[in-house]
Amino acid sequence: MKYDNHIKVEFTSKSANESLARVIASAFVSQLDPTLEELADIRTAVSEAVTNAIIHGYDGGKGKVIMECTLQDHTVEIKIVDKGNGIEDLNLAMQPLYTSKPELERSGMGFTVMQSFMDFLEVKSELHKGTTIIMRKCIKNAD
């Protein structure tokens, strides 16, 4: 069955909205009948990306985070956008265990988790303009 669907959600960069973003993404993806493991992977990756936007994009301050989810055939694409600080050195930021905020007990594993739990990850960032994270995952059981 050919399946196309799309949602766009905008929310304030508050940490309380991290769980909201997970719930929305996972409810949306449920249309493709994912396994529990696939759903857990997507929830975790969304949580990492939204947390990045809140902590690093806006330094915990006020801003808007946009989440777009698109279903096409058997694949879900999730885009998380912030218009915040941007990342100065993307290669460094994406290294496992690297964190610019060790004082906040950040583990530096966010991008590594996104990479491992999703099939595709692309990060675009421009200093002082913001960051866009695009992730895709193929839902194997979708018919």
Added chain:
Amino acid sequence: MKIDFVKKENVLSIKIDGEIDHHSAAEIRTKIDAYITGSNTKYIVLDFKKVGFMDSSGIGMVMGRYRNIKRVGGELCIVSVNNSIKRILDMAGVTGIIPVYKNQEEFLGVIK
């Protein structure tokens, strides 16, 4: 977020009930640190039986508590983690540093 503290002699079991993300990790950290200060705790058991979700914010929270208790000569372990949380702990190398037991009973058997 609900956290239950059960102290038996020098073993403190911390039962976390809820999802661990950046939002809740801050609250968990504050509550645990407040309880432990001056409590004469030697072993901390982080019980994840009722944690259905954890992202990498949990790694920082766990490692932070581990460092704190190690500094005063104590130990920390994790019990009852689900598969998806175990994957994140493995990925960050946490399971190479902090022992993970199937449940409370297994841990208590080890320290006896």
